[in-house]
Amino acid sequence: MTERFAGSSLRRVAPPGGTTQTITKAPPREILDSKRIPIMETVETELHYQEGILDEGTRRRNREFKRRMDAVQERQTAWSERLGKEERERDLEHDHVMKNIEDLFNTTVKGIWDKIEEDFSVFHRVHIPPLEERMKVQEEDFEYFVYTTVPRLIDECTETIARRVEKARETFIIENTKVSKREEKIVARFERHVGKTLQGMEDENATRVSKLRLLTEEIDVPERVDEREEEVRITKIMRELIEVRRMIKEEKEERATEDGVVLDQMLATQEKLQKSVLENFGAE
Numbered sequence: 001m002t003e004r005f006a007g008s009s010l011r012r013v014a015p016p017g018g019t020t021q022t023i024t025k026a027p028p029r030e031i032l033d034s035k036r037i038p039i040m041e042t043v044e045t046e047l048h049y050q051e052g053i054l055d056e057g058t059r060r061r062n063r064e065f066k067r068r069m070d071a072v073q074e075r076q077t078a079w080s081e082r083l084g085k086e087e088r089e090r091d092l093e094h095d096h097v098m099k100n101i102e103d104l105f106n107t108t109v110k111g112i113w114d115k116i117e118e119d120f121s122v123f124h125r126v127h128i129p130p131l132e133e134r135m136k137v138q139e140e141d142f143e144y145f146v147y148t149t150v151p152r153l154i155d156e157c158t159e160t161i162a163r164r165v166e167k168a169r170e171t172f173i174i175e176n177t178k179v180s181k182r183e184e185k186i187v188a189r190f191e192r193h194v195g196k197t198l199q200g201m202e203d204e205n206a207t208r209v210s211k212l213r214l215l216t217e218e219i220d221v222p223e224r225v226d227e228r229e230e231e232v233r234i235t236k237i238m239r240e241l242i243e244v245r246r247m248i249k250e251e252k253e254e255r256a257t258e259d260g261v262v263l264d265q266m267l268a269t270q271e272k273l274q275k276s277v278l279e280n281f282g283a284e
Helices: 036-281
Strands: 002-005 008-013 021-025
Touching: none
Parallel strands: none
Antiparallel strands: 002 008, 008 021
């Protein structure tokens, strides 16, 4: 960092890892004229003038902002007081309405209960007594019927009931005997039917097996004939193949013999030609 004062300069330097020191640098021998100095002075003067204007404008805006904030704070305080007042009025009105509703509800409930008590008092006073009297008469009639009429009728009807019971027992025995005999007949018929059905199934199974065997034999007969014919054809073909192989083998052997003879003749002829060439055209 460098700071200039009246032609001289202050320079702050610091060695690696050391403290910062301020060094005064001597000014040059003479200050040279520059075209930028008047321009810079003019600009500096304008900046000082603009700085005053900007400072005044900033202060004015701050005062206006402060005035507006105070007005907002006053309005906020007024609204808070007004809202508090309205809240208190609302609570009072709510309590008043709830009290009126509760009084009306209690009055209505009391009227309903009075109406119910009045109706039920009429019911107990007017409607229930005749029913109780009627029930009492019916209970007396029922007790007379149970403890007087029924024993008397049982005594009167005992012999008749006994005869009827005996007759019913005999009838039951007879019917039971008939049912038992009918059941035995049904069981016997069922057993006979089961035996016939079993025998029929065995006969049907035996017939089906025999028919299947006959059908198998009838199917096997043409297959055996075809197999024998195919065996004859294959035997003939194999014999022909063996004969052809034998002929090919003999032909190979004969061809090998003939090729050996031809090769021997070729070698002999080649030797004769070489010998003739050597004798007639050899080097003297």
